[in-house]
Amino acid sequence: MIELDGLTKRYGEKVAVDGLTCTVRPGIVTGFLGPNGAGKSTTMRMILGLDHPTAGDVRIDGRHYEQLTDPLTCIGALLDAKAVHGGRSAYNHLLCLAQSNGIPRGRVGEVLETVGLVAVARQKAKGFSYGMAQRLGIAAALLGDPRVLMFDEPVNGLDPEGIHWIRNLMKSLAAQGRTVFVSSHLMSEMAQTADHLVVIGQGRLLADTSMAEFVRRHARSYARVRSPQPERLLDALHEAGITVVPAADGALEAEGDKAERIGELAARHGIVLHELSPRQASLEEAFMRLTAGSVEYHARTEAGPRSWGSGRQGGTA
Amino acid sequence: MTSVRTGRPRQTSPTAGVAQVLRSEWTKIRSVSSTGWTLSVAVVVTIGIGMLISALTRNEYDTMPVRERLTLDPTFVSFAGMTLGQLAMIVFGVLVVTNEYSTGMIRVSLAAVPRRGAFLFGKIAVAGALALVVGMITSFATFFLGQAMLGPYRAGLGDPGVLRAVVGGGLYLTLIAVFSMGVAAMLRSPLLSLGILMPFFFLISNILAAVDSTKKAGRFLPDQAGSRIMQAVPRADEAPYGPWGGLGIMALWVIAALAGGYALLRRRDAQ
Numbered sequence: 046m047i048e049l050d051g052l053t054k055r056y057g058e059k060v061a062v063d064g065l066t067c068t069v070r071p072g073i074v075t076g077f078l079g080p081n082g083a084g085k086s087t088t089m090r091m092i093l094g095l096d097h098p099t100a101g102d103v104r105i106d107g108r109h110y111e112q113l114t115d116p117l118t119c120i121g122a123l124l125d126a127k128a129v130h131g132g133r134s135a136y137n138h139l140l141c142l143a144q145s146n147g148i149p150r151g152r153v154g155e156v157l158e159t160v161g162l163v164a165v166a167r168q169k170a171k172g173f174s175y176g177m178a179q180r181l182g183i184a185a186a187l188l189g190d191p192r193v194l195m196f197d198e199p200v201n202g203l204d205p206e207g208i209h210w211i212r213n214l215m216k217s218l219a220a221q222g223r224t225v226f227v228s229s230h231l232m233s234e235m236a237q238t239a240d241h242l243v244v245i246g247q248g249r250l251l252a253d254t255s256m257a258e259f260v261r262r263h264a265r266s267y268a269r270v271r272s273p274q275p276e277r278l279l280d281a282l283h284e285a286g287i288t289v290v291p292a293a294d295g296a297l298e299a300e301g302d303k304a305e306r307i308g309e310l311a312a313r314h315g316i317v318l319h320e321l322s323p324r325q326a327s328l329e330e331a332f333m334r335l336t337a338g339s340v341e342y343h344a345r346t347e348a349g350p351r352s353w354g355s356g357r358q359g360g361t362a
Numbered sequence: 363m364t365s366v367r368t369g370r371p372r373q374t375s376p377t378a379g380v381a382q383v384l385r386s387e388w389t390k391i392r393s394v395s396s397t398g399w400t401l402s403v404a405v406v407v408t409i410g411i412g413m414l415i416s417a418l419t420r421n422e423y424d425t426m427p428v429r430e431r432l433t434l435d436p437t438f439v440s441f442a443g444m445t446l447g448q449l450a451m452i453v454f455g456v457l458v459v460t461n462e463y464s465t466g467m468i469r470v471s472l473a474a475v476p477r478r479g480a481f482l483f484g485k486i487a488v489a490g491a492l493a494l495v496v497g498m499i500t501s502f503a504t505f506f507l508g509q510a511m512l513g514p515y516r517a518g519l520g521d522p523g524v525l526r527a528v529v530g531g532g533l534y535l536t537l538i539a540v541f542s543m544g545v546a547a548m549l550r551s552p553l554l555s556l557g558i559l560m561p562f563f564f565l566i567s568n569i570l571a572a573v574d575s576t577k578k579a580g581r582f583l584p585d586q587a588g589s590r591i592m593q594a595v596p597r598a599d600e601a602p603y604g605p606w607g608g609l610g611i612m613a614l615w616v617i618a619a620l621a622g623g624y625a626l627l628r629r630r631d632a633q
Contacts, residue, residue, distance in 0.1 A: 093473045095632040111476045114379070122473060128466030130394060137393035145386035145474045147378065185470065 046071055046224055047092060047120075047193060051101035054087050054248075061087045063248035064101065069226045071192070074219045076239030076256070077228040080336050084248035085228040086124070089197050093122055105193055115146040120193040121186030126178040126202075131171030135162055135181050138170060139188060148189055156184040175202035183211070193224040200234055212238045232332035236260075246336040263331030268304040271296040271320035272311070281314045282307065296320065383475055383484035391458065391488055400454035401492070404535070405500045408447030412504040415442035416511035423515055435595035436517040437527045440508020444531065444592065445564075447500065448538045448585070451493065452559050455542030458489045459623075460552040463633075472632045482547060482627055486620065490540045497535030501528050523594035526605060530591030533609060538563075541584055541616045547623025588612030 047069040054062040062084040069075045079085050090096040092103050094110030105113065105120050113119050129138055139153045157163050160180040165173070170181065179202060186194055196215070200208045215238055219225045229235050235242060235256075242259050244252040252259065269292065272278045278297070282289055287307065289297040299307065304323040311318050391397050419439050423431065462468040475481040505528045509516035517524050546555040563585050570580030580586055581601045590601060590608030603611060 090469070090631070093469075094476045095469050095472055097631060113476070115382075116476055117474055124469055124473075125466055128468075128470050130390075130461055130465045130467050132394045132396070133390070134393065137389060141386045141389040141393070142470065142474050144389055145382050145471075147382050 048104045053100040055099045067253045071224040072222050073240035074215050074225045075241045076235035077243050079245040083245050117146040117189035121191040122195040123182040123186045124197045126182040129170045134167050136166040156187045160184040176207050196227045232329045236328050265326040268299045269322050272318050278316050281310050387485045387488040396457045401496045404447045404450035408443035408500050409504045411443030412440045412508045413511050416440050416508040420512050436512050437524050437594040441592050451535050451539040452542045455539040456546045456555045459543050459546035463550040478627050486543050493539035494536040498532035501531030527592050527594040534588045537612050541619050544619025544623040548626050584612045584615035
């Protein structure tokens with residue numbers, strides 16, 4: 046279990062993490078979601094006692110990081126896969142970490158086996174691809190067989206096979222009763238793995254909710270309709286009390302599960318329809334709406350605010 | 363993957379913790395190539411130049427002024443390579459500390475050993491012990507090989523002050539390396555550390571010694587104070603401290619550098 050209590054980090058005027066309070070529970074995968082620059086990595090560094098909080102407190106299984114005896118046996122973390130001395134072999138990298146925490150030497154071979162790096166264990170780390178470095182970092186996190194695991198953007202730079210592997214690894218670690226805390230800036234990635242979500246933007250807590258609850262609250266369903274007779278269609282919809290908003294490409298969108306009613310209305314009035322589809326906004330979209338006010342680096346697009354909503358389809362709510 | 367621990371905290375005494383850090387740091391230091399090449403350059407350069415200068419001194423002895431002949435310090439002549447050899451020791455000390463920062467390994471290291479004093483002094487103890495072994499080997503080797511070159515003018519280990527000077531040479535190289543580690547812990551960057559330490563030992567010390575008014579201040583620099591112990595024959599322009607006093611002054615510089623490095627490491631975020 047990881048407990049954050051009013052955790053705050055300021056760099057001069059800039060507030061990187063702002064009074065963050067939440068609890069990361071064991072037995073599930075907790076996703077730590079936020080746009081780039083939201084303060085996820087800073088929070089994780091404070092959890093590990095690497096950065097000193099300006100205010101607030103963080104505890105791992107009830108204790109401060111500095112109080113942990115052999116911390117790698119309590120919490121294992123992958124922060125930055127490239128944080129390895131390039132001239133040292135994978136085996137020696139893990140060996141020096143094991144020795145510092147009194148972990149038996151045999152464990153090094155075990156974790157190398159788990160992450161599939163046995164064949165390159167004696168090679169220098171500077172020759173490793175990003176994916177291999179990522180696996181080495183995960184091996185280091187698993188070394189002490191810890192009850193709490195923390196991964197910062199673990200799927201970055203991995204191939205599809207590697208992504209699949211790490212998703213299953215995180216789920217199995219949680220299923221064993223461990224606390225798994227994993228950060229990402231991609232909602233779609235979290236939707237695949239996380240049971241619980243902690244969302245932050247500009248260092249502030251935006252949501253602390255189960256994945257199911259987040260989907261229920263934020264996944265917006267709507268009906269999309271396109272007709273060569275938009276004026277007549279609008280009249281008919283207005284009469285029936287259905288409000289619509291125009292989409293960027295000239296189609297109309299109505300909130301809720303209204304596709305069937307719109308179809309029936311059109312048939313009754315003899316209006317030609319070129320398209321009628323029930324749709325569900327993506328979780329990515331919901332996440333972007335949630336964090337819209339707090340994104341640090343906005344990209345300006347000429348296409349208008351709706352352009353990202355298209356593309357996703359799905360009839361099942 | 364084994365099953366989850368049952369939450370029983372492992373009983374580890376503080377001394378066991380220190381032993382773990384020392385073992386870990388030894389693995390780190392022996393598993394990178396910079397350790398080998400910096401230390402071998404220190405050995406080869408110190409011995410090579412020492413032998414060369416000793417051989418030249420032997421050849422020129424007959425043409426030397428009488429006063430120089432009388433005050434000839436064969437031990438110190440064989441240590442002529444120390445000035446250059448110490449630079450390799452500086453590089454060793456700097457790289458041992460700064461490679462944690464330049465590779466980002468520091469974050470992994472401090473997550474494994476969160477007590478920052480244990481981490482820093484564990485690292486410096488291991489690197490310092492290695493520097494001591496290499497420094498002693500270098501000092502004794504350069505003495506014996508240098509004396510062999512000096513032929514009839516050689517000193518023996520049993521002559522007054524000679525054993526102290528040779529042991530002192532090994533201590534001097536060790537303290538230079540440890541001083542560099544302390545400075546590197548403060549500065550974190552290898553380029554910045556070398557950019558400050560190299561001229562400090564190679565230029566500033568010599569410049570201060572060249573002018574009479576600054577000469578007195580220069581005597582209290584770590585290298586000038588520390589190198590006094592390597593002289594077996596006392597000089598005329600006696601410094602206001604003896605051989606061990608000089609080494610003590612150098613040790614104070616080392617302690618100051620280590621204290622500064624520790625204070626900053628404790629206070630700073632790890633990056």
